[in-house]
Amino acid sequence: RNEHRDRSTLYLYAHLSLPSVGLRERNQHQKTERPSPAQRWQDDDLHPEFTQLLLLHRAHPRGHESLAKGSWHHGTVEKQGHLIEVKDLFGPVPGAQEEPHTVVLLGDAGVGKSTMARWVQRAWEEGLLFTDRFRHVVYVNCRELYRSEATSLSDLIAQGRASPGVPVGHILSQPEHLLLILDDLGEPKWVLEEWRSMGQRQPVRALLDGLLGRRLLPRASLLVTARTTALRKLTSSLQQPRWVEVLGFSESTRKEYFHAYFQNESQAVRAFSLVESNQALLSMCLVPLAAWMACTCLKRQMERGREPELAPRTATALCLHYLSQALPAQPLGAALSPLCSLAAQGIWRGKSLFGWGDLRKHGLDPATISTLVKAGVLRKHPCAPSYGFRHLCLQELFAAVCCVLGGPGEQSRRPDGVAGTESLLEAYGNPDLFGAPTTRFLFGLLSKQGERDLASVFTARLREARRRELLRWAEAQVRSxxxxxxxxxxxxxxxxxxxxxxxxxxxxxxxxxxxxxxxxxxxxxxxxxxxxxxxxxxxxxxxxxxxRRGQARVTRxxxxxxxxxxxxxxxxxxxxxxxxxTGNLKELDLSGNCLSPSAVQSLCEALKAPSCRLETVRLVGCGLTSGCCRALASTLGAGPLLTELDLQQNELGDDGVRLLCAGLRHPACALSLLWLDQSRLSEEVVRLLSALEQEKPHLLISTRCPHQKAQVGPLCLPSPALLDDLHAAPLGTEDDFWGPLGPVATTVVDKERSLYRVHLPAAGSYQWPNTGLRFVVRGPATIDIEFCAWNQHLPRTAPQHSWVVAGPLFDIKAEPGAVAAVSLPHFVDLYQLTLDFKHAH
Structure with a gap:
């Protein structure tokens, strides 16, 4: 895998002891320096394999459009954003007017933001990233920094610099070549105070606010990581940042992670196959922390000689399952109650590191702490004697347990003094209440499964009256x-x-x-x-x-x-x-989305389920072929409640329609309306459909008139007569390729020649919907695509009256061996024409 290292992409280590990446220090003598916000947790269980994370550049954070400042240009980047690589964080990207000085990495808990921040520093140290832009990189863990009431900018630089031999004054004299990484910014209560000189100590939050607001080191570059719940408090301090969302794994790298985690190939295949059987868990494992928990649980079961199983369908259930596997066989019982109290007070005060004084105050003795460290619930910080939870999500889970198990009377007797659920969640603020992991865990603990897991892990029973009280509170929060x-x-x-x-x-x-x-x-x-x-x-x-280019169906x-x-x-x-x-859902409209035979099979299996109550399914322009009709026919004959099916603008062919007729004849078929194109069917099959309508009077097989059709298919091109001029037409801002990792932007190389370039970031299939082009690449590939005029080429080989333009002419260039297959579009209507058809590329 060494060839990937030169591409400056982000990789996440497999045996993940989050929140650390456990990087080996270049200079061993750094380990003896005094502890600092840059010093990393000690990790012994990391594996040298890695996987790539997805980074999405946005014009503004999702769901926070109202926070956008007037100087931002919302129209320059599409709403869904563009995938970028790590090397492009501070460089030009599609839609951006200039290179940024502040980049904010945001995302949900456990998605890999801190891992990325530490990797950036290591990659720079090894000469793989940003070496031509930055001469100095300083890493600061903000949550650890909050332990100090005050510090100076000079101390901050001295403790976080990658090269301890470089004088602080020299670094500060070249701010334009400095990258300052502020990791895990959290949700500080900003103190807007006047900042002092660089050598003077000042409140930590005031210092950070000065850096973010560009009153300190205005020419330095900042890389900030933060959860989405921190954005409302963070935005007011930032000056024209670039927003990059960390999405976690792609589908392919999720599977690669499992194979990297398990050294035994058969164990990896077995584990991933087990997770694949649980679609909810499979989706959760796109988040690196969830994938790590799932792998850890399965590996422990295998090591203990047990048949591996993993049934969680929610994040709360997965975390509780992890705890049940991690904690000793002899339940700690009452010993976990003080830990919940400690976690809750930490959330309330924005604290994630606890000294011996905090631990003693909450009744945690050294023996219990040692057990929790061995179990992987707590871990010791290099700055002894401080302890923290293995991951901040675990602290938030224990805080939620504190909310759930303690009634008002019990809460008042707890040593943390947290006065109840509402008081604890005020730490996040009302606008971001539902984005807080503690809130999510609290909802999950109120489920029947959560109630059982509480009794199993914490040997504590949730009183039914308390559960009803919290469910009423949760319902009121949602309905508000x-x-x-x-x-x-x-x-x-x-x-x-x-x-x-x-x-x-x-x-x-x-x-x-x-x-x-x-x-x-x-x-x-x-x-x-x-x-x-x-x-x-x-x-x-x-x-x-x-x-994407279709017309939405008008419906009331x-x-x-x-x-x-x-x-x-x-x-x-x-x-x-x-x-x-399906509950209350009666209609499903998937029109315009390309459905593979495998996807159609999954849809049909759902339609056959006894609890599926769908009455109408629309699959207009979904790229269906005759190969999809067997599954659809079996669904029609399975006796569901389906009464209307729209299959227009699909190439089903005679064979496919014959299969559908077999399903329509089934006595259990309740379909009363089938929308179906008949213009391309043979007379024999058209007569077969007509006979079927007579055989089943309640069934209507219809085709909309041409002027009523909504062309919702993925390809929208001009008529053949206009294709000679297609090479000169601009493609517009929507013209992205769509592949396994999401949208990939095209760039204009030469507007006059209509020459475009696209960098496909990973192996897989990519489609350009506006043109019909599709590439299958073996790995990352850069492809140049030029639109040419047919009249400059075809007349040389054939008389002009003997050919008809059926699609655009492309001049495509790529690295040798990079492209495995190319699909070119054809647009010819041969209806009522009798001729020998040949095509030229």
């Missing part, structure tokens, strides 16, 4: 939100998803009406599709509004329009797994 789902509602849906209780979901989601949501990851897609089924006012789910049925990218077979399996029980 606007009835129209907003882009920021995805975090709310992820919290509601954790409960997994039909009664609660029906009550909590009752007031929501249709809206538009954009799911960027499989986990967001899972939560959205699961929760919308319980919206009694939403009967229709539409994906991607009929295709209350709908949720869900945008989602990238659309992959694995994503389809996630979506269709949730639709095995």
């Amino acid at each position: 939100q606007p009835p129209t789902l907003q882009p920021g509602s995805l975090q709310l849906l992820r919290c509601v998803y954790e409960v997994q209780d039909e009664g609660f979901l029906t009550q909590a989601m009752a007031h929501f009406r249709g809206a538009r949501l954009c799911a960027q990851t499989g986990l967001e897609l899972l939560a959205s599709a699961f929760c919308v089924k319980f919206c009694c006012q939403v009967e229709r789910l539409q994906l991607n509004e009929g295709g 049925v209350p709908s949720l329009r869900l945008s989602w990218a990238p659309v992959t077979d694995a994503g389809w399996r996630v979506l269709f797994s949730t639709l095995r029980a």
Whole structure:
């Protein structure tokens, strides 16, 4: 895998002891220096394998459009953003007017932000990244920095510099060549004080605010990592940042991670196969922390000679399962209660490192602490004698347990003094309440599974009265939100998803009406599709509004329009797994989305499920072929409630329609309306359809008139007569390739020649929807595409009257061996024509 190192991409180590990456120090004598915010946790269980993370550049953070400052240009980057590489963080990217001085890496808990920040410093030290731009790199862990009440800028630089031999004064004299990494910025309560000179000590938060606001070192570059819940407090301090969202693993790198974690190949295959059988867990494992927990649990079971199993369907259940495996066989019982109290007070005070005084105050003795360290729940910091949770998510889980188990009377007797659920969650602020992991865990602990896991792990029973009280509180929090789902509602849906209780979901989601949501990851897609089924006012789910260039179907049925990218077979399996029980949904519209035979098979399996109540399914322009019709026919004959099926603008062929007719004849088929193109069918098959209508009077097989058709297919090109001028037409800002990692932007190399370039970041299949081009590449590849004029080439070899333009002419150049296959578009209507058809490329 050494060839990947030269591409300056981000890699995540497999046996992940988050929040650290456990990098080997270049200079061994650094380990003897006094502890600092840059000093890393000690890790002994790291594996030398790694996997790549996805980085999405956005014009502004998702769900925070209202925070955008007037100087930002929202139209320069599409809403879904563009995937970029680590080397491009501070460089030019599509849609950006200039290179940034501040880059903010944001994302959910456990997605790999801190791992990336530390990797950037290491890559720079090894000469792999940013060496031509930065002469000095300083790394600061902000949560550890908060332990100090005050510090000076000089001390901050001295403790975090990568090269301890370089004088601080020399670094500060060249701010334009300095990269300052502020990792895990958290949610500080900013203190807007006047900053002092570089050598004077001042409050830590005031110092950070001066750096972010460019009052300190205005010419230095900043790389900031923060959770999405920190953005409202963070944005006011930032000056024109570049927003980059860390999405976690792609589908391919998720699988690579499992193979990297298990040294035994058969164990890796066995583990991943087990996770694949649980679509909810598979989606969660796109988050590196969740993948690490899943691998750790499965490996422990294998090492103990047990048959591996992993059934969690929510983040809360996965974390509790991890704890049940990590903690000793003899339950700690009451010893965990003080740990919950400690965690809750830490969340309330923004504290993640605890000294002996904190531990003693909460009743934690040395023996219990030692046990928790061995179990991997706590770990000792190099700055002895401080301890922290293995990952901040574990602290937030224990804090949620504290909220759930303690009634008002019990809470007042706890040593942390936290006065209840509402008081604890005030630490996050109301606007970001649902984005806080503690809130998500609290919802999950209120599920029936959470109640059982609490009794198993914490040997504590959740009183039914307390559970009902918290469920009423949770329902009130959800119902207090606007009835129209907003882009920021995805975090709310992820919290509601954790409960997994039909009664609660029906009550909590009752007031929501249709809206538009954009799911960027499989986990967001899972939560959205699961929760919308319980919206009694939403009967229709539409994906991607009929295709990127299509026209949305006009309907008065209350709908949720869900945008989602990238659309992959694995994503389809996630979506269709949730639709095995559809709740209030009556209609599913997937028009304009390309469905592979595998995706169609997954859809049909969902439609056959007893709890699937869909009545209408629209698959207009989905690229269906005769190979998909056998599965569709078996669905029609399985006796579902399906009454309307729209299959227009698909090349089903005679053979495919014959298969459909067999399914329509089945006595259990309830279909009453089938939309089907008949213009390209043989007379024999058209007569077969007509006979079928007579045989089943309730069945109507219809085709919309041409002027009524909504062309929602993925390809929208001008008529052949205009294709000679196509080489001169601009492609517009929407013209991205779509591949396994999401949208990939094209760049204009020469506008006059209509020459475009695209860098495909990984192996896989990529489609250019606006042209019909598709490439299959063996690895990262750069491809140049030029639009040419047919009249400059074809007349040399054939008389002009003997040919018809059926598509654009391309001049395509790529590195030798990089492209495995190319699919070129053809657009010829041979209806009612009798001729020998030949095509030239």
